[in-house]
Amino acid sequence: MFDFIIVGAGTAGCLLANRLSADPEKRVLLLEAGGKDDYHWIHIPVGYLHCIGNPRTDWLYQTEPEPGLNGRALRYPRGKVLGGCSSINGMIYMRGQSRDYEGWAAATGDPAWRWDACLPFFKQHENHWRLDQAAGASTQATAAFKAAHGHGGEWRIERQRLRWDVLDAFAQAAVQAGIPATEDFNAGNNEGVGYFEVNQRKGLRWNTAKAFLRPICYARPNFELWTGSTVQRLRLERIDGALHCLGAEVHTPRGIESVSLNPGGELLLAAGAIGSPQILQLSGIGPAALLQGLGIEVQQDLPGVGSNLQDHLQIRSVFKVEGTATLNTQSASLWGKAKIAAEYAFKRSGPMSMAPSQLGAFTRSSPDKTWPDLEYHVQPLSLEAFGEPLHRFNAITASVCNLNPSSRGTVQIRSDDPLQAPAIAPNYLSTDEDRRVAAASLRLTRKIIAQPAFAAYRPDEYKPGPQYQSDEELIAQAGQIASTIFHPVGTCKMGCEDDALAVVDSRLRVRGSNGVIKGLRVVDASVMPAITSGNTNSPTLMIAEKAAAWVLAGE
Structure with missing residues (x-):
């Protein structure tokens, strides 16, 4: 009883x-x-x-x-x-x-x-x-931040313990495309681009x-x-x-x-x-x-x-990049794996401390939207599908999801x-509105990648591929490359x-x-x-x- x-x-x-x-x-x-x-x-x-x-x-x-x-x-x-x-x-x-x-x-x-x-x-x-x-972090917090956030509770929130040059460049490109930088996604309007904060404690x-x-x-x-x-x-x-x-x-x-x-x-x-x-x-x-x-x-x-x-359906665009290492090649050799393991063992940082997505962005699929209706999860890696091996070439994945799908299952x-x-x-993509947003979000991803801040990496669209341009083609490709983000x-x-x-x-x-x-x-x-x-x-x-x-x- x-x-x-x-x-x-x-x-x-x-x-x-x-x-x-x-x-x-x-x-x-x-x-x-x-x-x-x-x-x-x-x-x-x-x-x-x-x-x-x-x-x-x-x-x-x-x-x-x-x-x-x-x-x-x-x-x-x-x-x-x-x-x-x-x-x-x-x-x-x-x-x-x-x-x-x-x-x-x-x-x-x-x-x-x-x-x-x-x-x-x-x-x-x-x-x-x-x-x-103790860390002096409180001096970085404004009065508005303190009003919106708590301290001393059980649910720990920390910043990530790594950065990637290629993700920094994506963030700069997003700003050039009209998405403002932000340091807090949790104040009520999460519009902006920045690194996600994570539920970790000292790298665990x-x-x-x-x-x-x-x-x-x-x-x-x-x-x-x-x-x-x-x-x-x-x-x-x-x-x-x-x-x-x-x-x-x-x-x-x-x-x-x-x-x-x-x-x-x-x-x-x-x-x-x-x-x-x-x-x-x-x-x-x-x-x-x-x-x-x-x-x-x-x-x-x-x-x-x-x-x-x-559920949130993420559409996974993949772009090959040059002139930088991504996790695809960093982890390809035994030596690379050993370096990653050693960094985590001694510092609790590096790729083994990674959340599945490091960089985030919230923005609008069209100018008439009052609030952001898209979320990006950007990663310094790529693969054909979740659970499969990483590609052998350097690439990033820019996954974008419709935050407010009208499809119901x-x-x-x-x-x-x-x-x-x-x-x-x-019942993903079962409504006209969800299909419209899918096509618009793929075009927005291309717009971000095309900004000057990302040009040094000579991006080459691998998925879905630049040959797909019409709404009908992009919707079909969204159905082919999209997967759940588990929400x-x-x-x-x-x-x-x-x-x-x-x-x-x-x-x-x-x-x-x-x-x-x-x-x-x-x-x-x-x-x-x-x-x-x-x-x-x-x-x-x-x-x-x-x-x-x-x-x-x-x-």
Whole structure:
């Protein structure tokens, strides 16, 4: 019997566990399907290459064949380990734009989701390097920066421990193309170009298991963590006409176990944009037709469960360069690999400390856009596809994504077997607007590369190739070279009562026939009504911070 059962020890789940177990009178259970985060490649930043596609750390999902990607199916990584996606992601600290949260407030009718109301919850767990006193960094921070950022929290944010001449040149070219330089992507409007700040501490990945579980939760006698434990379904019962969540059935290393909530307790689904709708559907909460077709008794018809899937699709342009070394050739020889390893071993810097993307830029796909709607991830390397070897020639990759895609996809279980992966269909590039932005973004990439600041590198477009010029050709090539940037959200969206696809209310309680299902919330990226204009890990932490405060306050 527990007061709080948290399903998923990922980005949201670890923070929830920390906050809810702070009350010694409340017994908290944290369930994680994966194992401990004791794999060394989790902690070495470049180790994401060894974690994605690895069954030790990744669910190994794949999308359905995507018509907008010329029939290709994509690898769809999701963390299956303590820390969840924070253990395998790109480590980029990014909140999005203030307009995102104003949109959430409008969608839910709740001003608690406005930017100004969310900012304190970002700052609450933030520990920003620029506010470090010992390093003298605080002198670099303006009053405006101090008002927007926090220090002393659990979530460490540091600058990267390397630079590349070729990336500096790209940044200068972006400025020449009309994108201003910036030192802070997180003040509400992230327009500009600069190096990303990352969730690292002294050259090591800083995941949510380190930040929120160790050592404080492990030392609390009221806290339990079960790894290797997969929730098969929720235990639901209708009492006086209202549906109640009483606990869950869990497949553990010891067999099937039933865990229960104390009266007044809550189960918080924090299994992510794929896992949370899957568990709800397996439990009979979801689109009635889907569930009935699979022989699952419908407990609550909620059409939005698994709908509204949104993701950032990055279009990977590759340019060969001359007169400089990139990681392609730096790491090509045993001697080069040894130098890289030695630099990291002695200094915790260099390519092994790299986040997957180092340089970022936010800008507009057309002059009529009020806010930036494109994000660049620029890398001093290139390869045919993620997981394949680096090219043997020097090159950079300038990946660009539409921050606000209008395409919507689905996550749907295929059977009542909880161990079978659901069908994931993002429906990339399925709208005219998304296709227009794709073509425009490829043209903008060419414009940046063509600026004088980059001319010394004699750039030669390798992908998609200069022979493709018309909108139709560029859209087809976008479908050929694009891949996910691993930001699925929205599959249990929050919304107003009259929103037919809303799964949770503005306090993240799952909707029922008579108000809400008692004792059940969803707290992860799946509740976003619209995707944030940037990387999604840090907004998910903010959501969890808010939810923990509401749960503790009984709201």
